[in-house]
Amino acid sequence: MPSRVNLTSADLDEIRQSALGAADPLGVAADLADAADTGRLADPDDAGYALALAAEIAESRGKLEAALRYVERAFDTYAKRDDSRGGAVRALRSRILFRTGRDDEALADLEPLRPLLTRYPDAASYISAALAAGGRDRIAEQWLTEAVRDGLAGRAEPTGVDDAGVLFFLLQQRHRVRHVLGLPHDSHDNLADRLETELAGAATGAATGDLVFWSQSEFATLLDKWPGLSEAYGEDWDEHRARLERDLVRRGGGTLLSGTVAGLSGFGDPAVPATRAGYASQLATGPARITWPPERNAACWCGSGNKYKKCCLPRSRSAGAAALR
Structure with missing residues (x-):
């Protein structure tokens, strides 16, 4: 990946989600370490996070000595x-x-x-x-x-x-x-x-509609019409997909229900949890279902057009980012 100046915490989170699907993940790891060395981090306190992320990438590629060098430096930074x-x-x-x-x-x-x-x-x-x-x-x-x-x-x-x-x-x-x-x-x-x-x-009852999936266009329309639903479905489409991916990983598999704004509108006030639960129950009896997980090299379940391994698969790991930051 090309070197970037002043990597932010958000940049590191994005790299965490995409690095394993990159053409040269070890190059990504080296660049993260270089960013920590040369002051290319917007927040110097992120040095430990960047180095730990480099270690995880190297470990995933079997480069254990490099991983150990990175993690030792991360340890010295804040462990x-x-x-x-x-x-x-x-x-x-x-x-x-x-x-x-x-x-x-x-x-x-x-x-x-x-x-x-x-x-x-x-x-x-x-x-x-x-x-x-x-x-x-x-x-x-x-x-x-x-x-x-x-x-x-x-x-x-x-x-x-x-x-x-x-x-x-x-x-x-x-x-x-x-x-x-x-x-x-x-x-x-x-x-x-x-x-x-x-x-x-x-997760499937009155409190939330966690397993209802909104395509990118439907999600944009959903929050434009009912901004308050960001609490139930995510602040943006990336967060929405990450929530679903992590929940499905935790459950060990499952099915996503494809929602539409038009369909939800017909159930009453979406701000009421029972409305969203009723809509999810209806979707569960219909054909608009997505089985999870797809194969790593198959098209991602979210409809982005990218391979699963380069799209939503890394999102299941983003929960670990908070622990390292």
């Missing part, structure tokens, strides 16, 4: 902070160390992160992903179980997702790890299932 950003970079370094056969160092990096499990929603994901890279799923299950017990200590069982808070993410990640290990359900798994069912119901 010593005792927060989720620092934790995410430390976990990334551990993941790369595992993949280079330096297991003892990787585990030593991860052990101090355990307190983050009960403090930050994304910690369960990046810590267990690092352990999985080293074939340490049983350690991940142990750590997550202990964190869940700590989260439940001295309190009543949560009555809903909002009530659970960080505990919800712990329960869900523990549930996934135990599934990988083939372990039988226990009471914590049952609680995870109950909260997941509640969340899925909210």
